Amino acid sequence: MVKICTMCHEVNAGGFLCVDCGGRLILTSDPEAQNMPDSVWKTQRIDYGARRGMLMRFSGIFLGAMLGMFGLRESTALPMPWSIFGAVASLGAGVLLWRLFYHAAGRAVRVWVLAKGKVRRGRLARAILLSMIPGRKVRRRNRGAKSA
Structure with missing residues (x-):
C-alpha cells in the first residue's frame, strides 16, 4: 500500500508513521489525500x-x-x-x-x-x-x- 505523509508529503510504502518525520500516513485513496x-x-x-x-x-x-x-x-x-x-x-x-x-x-x-x-x-x-x-x-x- 502506498501512503502519503501528511506533514512532509513523502510517499511511503505502507506503515502508520512516516520514517522521515514521524507524521501520520494516509492512503492515496483517502479524501484528505486529494488536497495534497x-x-x-x-x-x-x-x-x-x-x-x-x-x-x-x-x-x-x-x-x-x-x-x-x-x-x-x-x-x-x-x-x-x-x-x-x-x-x-x-x-x-x-x-x-x-x-x-x-x-x-x-x-x-x-x-x-x-x-x-x-x-x-x-x-x-x-x-x-x-x-x-x-x-x-x-x-x-x-x-x-x-x-x-
Whole structure:
C-alpha cells in the first residue's frame, strides 16, 4: 500500500508513521489525500513508472534469452550449414527482442511519467514505436524561439 505523509508529503510504502518525520500516513485513496500538492502525485507517478520500467526490462531480458536459447536448440536439428545460420539468427533475434523491450520501457516510462493524462493510449503507443525507428527525424516544436 502506498501512503502519503501528511506533514512532509513523502510517499511511503505502507506503515502508520512516516520514517522521515514521524507524521501520520494516509492512503492515496483517502479524501484528505486529494488536497495534497501536485508534487506528491508526480513523485508517486515516478515511483510507479520506475517499477513499470524495471518489470518491462526484466521481461525483455527473460523473453530475449528464451527466444535465443529456444532457437539455438531448434537449430541443432538442421543440416550443417543451416544450423550455424539458424543459431546466429536466433541469438540475434533474442538480442533484438531484448533491445526492443529495453528501449520501449525507457520511452514508455518517460512519457507515462511526464505526460500523464495528456496523451491518449493509442497515440502514446504509436509515438513510442515510431520513435524507435532508426534514421527517422523527430519533429520538435520550437516554442517561444524567434527565427533569425
